[in-house]
Amino acid sequence: MAQRYDAVIVGGGHNGLTCAAYLARAGWSVLLLERRHVLGGATVTEEVFPGFKFSVASYVVSLLRPQIIRELELPRHGLEVLPVNGTLTPLGDDYLWRTDDHGRTVRELRRWSKRDAEAYEEYALLMAEMARFVQPLLDDGPPRLAGLDPRGLLDLAGLARRFAALPEPQQTAFIQLLTMSSADFVSQWFETEPLRATIAASGIIGTFLGVRSPGSAYVLLHHYMGEVDGEYRAWGLPRGGTGAVSGAIAAAAREAGAELRVESPVARITTRDGRATGVVLESGQEIEAGAVLSSADVRTTLLGLLEPGTLLAEDEVAVRRYKFRGSSGKVNFALGGLPEFSCLPAGTTEHYRGMVSISPSVEYLERAYDDAVEGRFSAEPYIDIGFPSAIDPSVAPPGKHVMACFVQYAPYELADGTWDDHREAFGDTVQRTIARHAPNLDSLVLHRQVLTPLDIERTFGLSEGNIFQGELLLEQLFSNRPLPGSGYRTPVADLWICGSSAHPGGAISGAPGRNAALELLGSRRAVGRAERVA
């Protein structure tokens, strides 16, 4: 006799855990199944080398939805976020340095361009307004604009009304953010190349686009969304690494009664008459469920875990069209000390509490993209560098340090060879690129962990190593994410998507997990009402 639950959740990433917590709090019996030995998916801290705790994949938080923090009481469950302050762009013997100290940043910008220093405030306010404008889109399901769903008209009217209420500058910016390249968008305000490049770089993260590719401005906006809510005005690092986020959500889920199992890989999602009925584990164990929610990406879920032939041909085509195209890698260093950036006076330490961005110019970033288009990792990559141990000493042995590097581009598809052939060359390129700005780096390196898109796919089950479970391209956002008109549902009844493949997409936001849970609960209440009426 198979065990039975109200809901089975496939995958213990932060979205799966969030979904589990919300369903359990609603009184459902919930079982979450994680393939790996740890929970958290890509939101995980692992002691890869003795004493060094790496936030192996995702490395900063800011997009985590504030209502999730509130509703799941994550601080009580041990979540503490330490601020990450500022971004340093090293430029040979000069630099561009922005911090949370506004006056100081403006003084620094004035050093480059009076005009840019004046525009900076206006730009920051505008982006905050834009983020505020899109908030409602994050916390509900996507607007039903696809297909012929009549409710789509209401959603559309609602959007139009809110849009029409904006002043012209914000209307214009919103249209541009949906349609422009991040470099073109930013260049309207700023003339300083490293400033243009460092801001525009947020527009390429996790997506196979260049800073000059239209659509990158939306990805830029995506990275501003977290920066407006009272809780976190800036990027932050969870004490203990990003794994602490999933740890706190897991604790909330357990407290609510959810059962969380690790090392329980799901082999198959079972269906009967086009409805999902449960899962079969690789161990052979069968589990029945009223609903199956998958936080694995849409391709893994619908093509990997379903019996072939379960989907209609046209649905299968739609799934295959959904684009992943992993474009980034991660290199984590265990260091004997902190590298000294030659552009700063010796003894400067403040920048270690912020990020260091290798993004000297728009052309530098665009050429990095050209390499990826040709099927090579960037000879001179964009690198976003953090020093978690400088902010949170608990992640490294005393006196030692962790340096986390997000790197783009590292295309999943290589023109020749496989990532197994190029892994270390990629790591060397990243180390060399940073060493150009911090010459003593090589002498400090104790260990190095290189994650290529292939490793990200193998380790975390993210198709093609895409960190957002699908590119943040306008054609697969909102009502078209992951499939036209699907929202959190799938062509298979009672099978739901609750991961980053679903609206509003990737990063540590928890929104897909929460939204999917709320929509499922809402739909069951509706059914309940209907049955009571009948």
Next chain:
Amino acid sequence: MTGGGSRYDAIVVGGGHNGLVCAAYLALDGLRTVVLERRREVGGMAATHELLPGVRVPALAHTLGRLRPSIVRDLHLREHGLALVQPEVRAWAPQPDGRSLTLWGDAERTAAHLADSGLVSAADARAYADNDGRLRALGSAIAVLMSRPPPDITHAGLGDALDGLRAGLAARARARSEPGGLLRVTPMSVADLLAEWFASDALRAVVAARALQYTSWEPRNPGTAALLLTDTAGNDGGMAGQTVYARGGPGALGQALESAARALGAEVRTGAEVVAVRRSGEAVCGVALASGEEVDAPVVVSGLDPRQTLLRLLEPEVLGPRLGWRAGNIRQRGATGKVNLALGALPAFRGLDGNGTDPRLRGRIVIAPTTTYVEQAARAGKYDRLADAPVLEATIPSLVDPGLVDTRRRRRKAAHVVSVIVQPAPYELRDAGWDAQRQTLGHGVLRTLDAYAPGIAELVEEMQVITPLDIESEWGATEGHALHAEAGLDQWFAWRPLHGYGRYRLPLEGLYLCGSGAHPGGGVTGGPGQLAAREVLADWARRRDRSHA
């Protein structure tokens, strides 16, 4: 009301094809209209040059496939001498290895040809007709939006909302068969859209090149699918695109439009350069000419590009700092050049018998063998350089219109003219200026063509190279952009050229935009001129009613 004391009700600045279309429609409705053109002849970029005595060639645009049929009808352009010639072949794409793809007007015929081209998989050949239908359906959906003035989305009233909704629903209904509809397809890259339809890269490349013409985009840039749809909207080209010649060259369109406008009572003055729009308070009252002459009218419609219209013809205080800043940010970096050739004989293309009887030479000859080729050419332009291997669209109009080469008056032995649109040709060059690289562009075109038509260089009797700088100085388009403003989703539909000014009205009462910088955008369509006239006349009627009330 009328123009009161002044001789004219409306002044149209610039006698390009859109200006003339607009003027003709205004005159048709009884407005006393004058067109003021800086140059010696009208027609703008739809022009015919005399390359050698008695040897004529399309100066810039060489096909008129997207000209709106309603304009030809309404203005009786055929009676005014416009004769359009449409060969059965639409595009011919030779490959370096001597094989080639032919896209005929008839999709079934194309599919049959593709099947034995050796370049395209059997599956692609089978799917061609279906996908042609898909593209037509999507094109017709876009056409719904392109054939009417965009709704006012700034502070949409109920009327605009309903209007927009009607258009949106009509468009959505036509695109119903496409999963996700226009919302999914328009933001896509043309490379990704074509990859969903075809496995053959040669086929993808020739279609993609059409979408990117006159722009700086790379085939993988999101939003370029919308350009393919736009190019397909409002004509029956489908996947193959349109290929239509005007007998006597594209200039014949300008002449027919001028004749139509005059017949309807409009005046057309050439050699009259407008240097300023004059106003009284918040309303226009006329224009000032370079000669110092002033012409009065309560309505001024500009066929110039939006940046010039706003920044050169208006005083800064009219715009204010914000609009001035926005106008300065309109993206219109020219990306395209033109090379016109007079040849002593028809070039012998590999894989054809070359004697001129081969019908495939009558279409657009597209040199874009692979998507990577197109990508790498665009990439050179991205860094302000010429490409070693540029993307070409060549036509041999003298094959369909022998009259272009006057056998009696011709000196030297010019027998045919070849018109070549070449990309990239960036407005600003990094290494050396255009003076130094003008010939580099021309010889690059000859070198490229020589790989497909060996010996073509020896046939050249005369070569004319037109750079973006020439387009700027000769035709007045800022930064030499043939479309007046870059085509792309950020300068599209209700926000072309700028959000808040997508309905042809500019920030002075009585001032309008009717050129390619306005919706539905560039190309020889007449659309902006036609739709602008519609808005001018709507306001005119309103004002007349008010003044009669």
